[in-house]
Amino acid sequence: MSNRYIVIMAGGRGERFWPLSRLRRPKHLLPIVGDQPMISQTLARIGELVPLDHTLVVTNCEQRQAVLEILPQLPPENIVGEPMARDTAAAVGLSAVLVGRLDPQAAFAILPSDHVIQDEAGFRRCLAAGFEAAEKEPDALVTIGIRPDYPATGYGYIQRGSVAREVGGWPVYQVTRFVEKPDRDTASGYLRSGRFLWNAGMFISRVAAVKKALSTHAPKVWRPLQSIQDALQQGEDLEPLLSRHYPAIEKISIDYAVMEKAASVLVLESGFDWDDVGEWPAVARHFPHDEADNVIQGKGLVRSGRANIVVGDGSHLTVLLGVDDLIVVQTRDATLVCHRSQAQQIKDVVKELAALPEGEAFI
Amino acid sequence: MSNRYIVIMAGGRGERFWPLSRLRRPKHLLPIVGDQPMISQTLARIGELVPLDHTLVVTNCEQRQAVLEILPQLPPENIVGEPMARDTAAAVGLSAVLVGRLDPQAAFAILPSDHVIQDEAGFRRCLAAGFEAAEKEPDALVTIGIRPDYPATGYGYIQRGSVAREVGGWPVYQVTRFVEKPDRDTASGYLRSGRFLWNAGMFISRVAAVKKALSTHAPKVWRPLQSIQDALQQGEDLEPLLSRHYPAIEKISIDYAVMEKAASVLVLESGFDWDDVGEWPAVARHFPHDEADNVIQGKGLVRSGRANIVVGDGSHLTVLLGVDDLIVVQTRDATLVCHRSQAQQIKDVVKELAALPEGEAFI
Numbered sequence: 001m002s003n004r005y006i007v008i009m010a011g012g013r014g015e016r017f018w019p020l021s022r023l024r025r026p027k028h029l030l031p032i033v034g035d036q037p038m039i040s041q042t043l044a045r046i047g048e049l050v051p052l053d054h055t056l057v058v059t060n061c062e063q064r065q066a067v068l069e070i071l072p073q074l075p076p077e078n079i080v081g082e083p084m085a086r087d088t089a090a091a092v093g094l095s096a097v098l099v100g101r102l103d104p105q106a107a108f109a110i111l112p113s114d115h116v117i118q119d120e121a122g123f124r125r126c127l128a129a130g131f132e133a134a135e136k137e138p139d140a141l142v143t144i145g146i147r148p149d150y151p152a153t154g155y156g157y158i159q160r161g162s163v164a165r166e167v168g169g170w171p172v173y174q175v176t177r178f179v180e181k182p183d184r185d186t187a188s189g190y191l192r193s194g195r196f197l198w199n200a201g202m203f204i205s206r207v208a209a210v211k212k213a214l215s216t217h218a219p220k221v222w223r224p225l226q227s228i229q230d231a232l233q234q235g236e237d238l239e240p241l242l243s244r245h246y247p248a249i250e251k252i253s254i255d256y257a258v259m260e261k262a263a264s265v266l267v268l269e270s271g272f273d274w275d276d277v278g279e280w281p282a283v284a285r286h287f288p289h290d291e292a293d294n295v296i297q298g299k300g301l302v303r304s305g306r307a308n309i310v311v312g313d314g315s316h317l318t319v320l321l322g323v324d325d326l327i328v329v330q331t332r333d334a335t336l337v338c339h340r341s342q343a344q345q346i347k348d349v350v351k352e353l354a355a356l357p358e359g360e361a362f363i
Numbered sequence: 364m365s366n367r368y369i370v371i372m373a374g375g376r377g378e379r380f381w382p383l384s385r386l387r388r389p390k391h392l393l394p395i396v397g398d399q400p401m402i403s404q405t406l407a408r409i410g411e412l413v414p415l416d417h418t419l420v421v422t423n424c425e426q427r428q429a430v431l432e433i434l435p436q437l438p439p440e441n442i443v444g445e446p447m448a449r450d451t452a453a454a455v456g457l458s459a460v461l462v463g464r465l466d467p468q469a470a471f472a473i474l475p476s477d478h479v480i481q482d483e484a485g486f487r488r489c490l491a492a493g494f495e496a497a498e499k500e501p502d503a504l505v506t507i508g509i510r511p512d513y514p515a516t517g518y519g520y521i522q523r524g525s526v527a528r529e530v531g532g533w534p535v536y537q538v539t540r541f542v543e544k545p546d547r548d549t550a551s552g553y554l555r556s557g558r559f560l561w562n563a564g565m566f567i568s569r570v571a572a573v574k575k576a577l578s579t580h581a582p583k584v585w586r587p588l589q590s591i592q593d594a595l596q597q598g599e600d601l602e603p604l605l606s607r608h609y610p611a612i613e614k615i616s617i618d619y620a621v622m623e624k625a626a627s628v629l630v631l632e633s634g635f636d637w638d639d640v641g642e643w644p645a646v647a648r649h650f651p652h653d654e655a656d657n658v659i660q661g662k663g664l665v666r667s668g669r670a671n672i673v674v675g676d677g678s679h680l681t682v683l684l685g686v687d688d689l690i691v692v693q694t695r696d697a698t699l700v701c702h703r704s705q706a707q708q709i710k711d712v713v714k715e716l717a718a719l720p721e722g723e724a725f726i
Contacts, residue, residue, distance in 0.1 A: 303712055304705065317697040317725050321712055322705030323689065330698055334680040337700055342667065342685030349666055349684055362680050
């Protein structure tokens with residue numbers, strides 16, 4: 001157990017839940033579902049699977065202070081801020097460097113910081129099996145695949161192949177391929193086949209396996225990270241090294257950079273509930289609905305309208321009249337009124353705001 | 364000229380423009396179109412038609428202080444607050460009592476406080492002709508009818524009959540009948556006929572004629588007002604008299620109570636522009652539209668949406684995404700999101716709020 005580590009990825013920019021989420025207060029720092037910030041729930045969910053000093057958070061500089069305050073139980077040096085967004089391959093590679101410095105023989109799990117999982121015991125059993133698989137297959141990247149219970153079009157899928165081995169009673173499958181978010185018909189086919197799992201963005205691997213996979217398949221990601229690793233070994237400080245080398249890192253996701261190319265990628269099929277709550281309609285699924293299918297958080301009133309999502313702000317009153325299928329989010333300084341079908345486009349509006357001289361104050 | 368008076372009716376409850384308008388800050392106290400509160404524009408529009416000390420305002424107690432502050436040029440005793448809403452017949456009758464106390468021979472005009480009229484000179488010429496007609500026909504109630512320029516379904520109409528007389532080159536018609544807001548086909552017929560005019564809620568009459576018409580056709584309105592009048596002549600103070608006698612007054616509009624029944628009702632056909640801006644879509648007509656027909660007041664952004672009306676509040680940012688035909692009104696403590704077709708139902712929501720324990724703070 002002592003050489004198991006967990007790295008929580010907390011790099012979100014707070015775009016899809018604007019205006020409730022902001023650059024400095026993204027989804028994982030908000031109690032978007034539940035009473036605690038999502039990242040606190042993520043840490044609590046780990047339980048005693050690994051000790052606290054074996055738990056790291058990779059976030060960005062803007063959010064590091066907020067993470068420190070929200071997770072005072074973690075050693076401050078375990079909370080690392082990237083100086084700029086370089087997508088998930090960089091963050092995973094940095095995690096391998098940081099964990100490897102603590103224990104070169106370690107296996108570590110990468111966990112997103114902002115997902116909803118109610119079945120905590122099921123989650124921990126699965127993660128423990130994942131560690132065991134990664135330890136027994138030292139070159140493998142072991143992903144977690146969630147058994148789908150509806151034909152979701154908002155998730156990527158992992159197609160499983162034959163059984164590679166068993167650990168603790170769990171079959172561990174070879175991964176045949178990763179697939180992008182499918183259309184409805186394709187998703188229905190996936191569900192029927194029983195061989196496609198949701199890609200939950202979680203995986204477990206030995207430090208050495210991650211470094212090797214990156215250096216082989218994503219040298220433009222790995223080389224600057226190796227420079228950081230070498231300089232750390234010379235006793236240099238982390239923060240200036242990150243500032244110096246991060247700009248050179250290629251911006252690419254871990255799935256594109258490594259998972260779809262690496263020789264040994266395995267998947268553990270899991271049955272725990274899982275929701276990445278990637279947009280407002282997903283959040284709304286976790287809240288009570290009125291008889292007209294409206295969800296109201298905060299002080300709100302809907303008249304002659306159905307399937308609306310109202311997210312209020314303290315004592316502010318939001319009234320909807322004669323409207324359907326809207327997302328209305330009210331904050332102190334900004335309000336969003338968005339059709340449900342456009343929830344994925346909210347991030348484009350935030351990018352547009354970021355480019356406006358007056359808009360920057362609102363992101 | 365010296366026995367001409369004007370009474371501005373400012374009794375609105377601020378329901379149709381909620382949440383921008385409130386019980387204590389209704390439409391006529393807001394610059395809903397233009398830079399000044401609507402009532403200030405109304406007073407300015409009168410110009411030198413009557414002196415300031417011949418100009419009265421009938422409002423309600425809740426708003427009296429605000430009117431005093433907005434119209435400091437009026438003698439404070441000319442601004443009278445009704446202790447409760449008793450509809451327009453009561454307010455007109457009270458006006459007759461108050462003007463009659465100043466000059467029993469006076470003629471006075473009743474003007475709404477919150478309409479938009481750009482052609483101020485045309486308006487004043489018409490009103491002057493109305494006074495002349497009322498002075499020459501001492502028993503008549505002389506209404507102002509606006510020549511329609513589109514088949515409006517949101518206004519009541521006045522059907523004109525034969526010419527009763529001419530004043531200053533204006534034909535003054537007998538009124539055949541008053542009609543309620545018509546449907547679209549009926550309104551088109553009215554427009555084609557050339558004999559139907561919009562009822563602008565303005566009329567001019569001698570004090571004696573109004574009192575006589577009320578005592579004949581609306582004794583339940585007039586009797587309590589007569590008690591007030593008698594007690595005023597005994598030197599009693601106005602305010603306690605209003606509190607004592609207002610509850611007994613029948614609640615009925617001047618059109619129902621008198622106009623549709625009185626023997627001599629005349630109408631002056633007017634060509635000045637006129638808009639009662641009775642709901643948000645009417646207000647929006649007076650503001651610039653973007654290429655997708657959106658109207659944005661304040662700090663707002665509409666993406667992938669058309670024909671929306673956004674009314675912001677200072678520095679607050681309101682973003683609309685993928686929505687059409689919405690009215691979005693943002694204020695410090697309340698937000699409304701309403702379909703354009705439901706603009707007339709806003710007042711029902713306000714009534715509903717008024718009945719809620721928590722809702723009262725927002726009306």
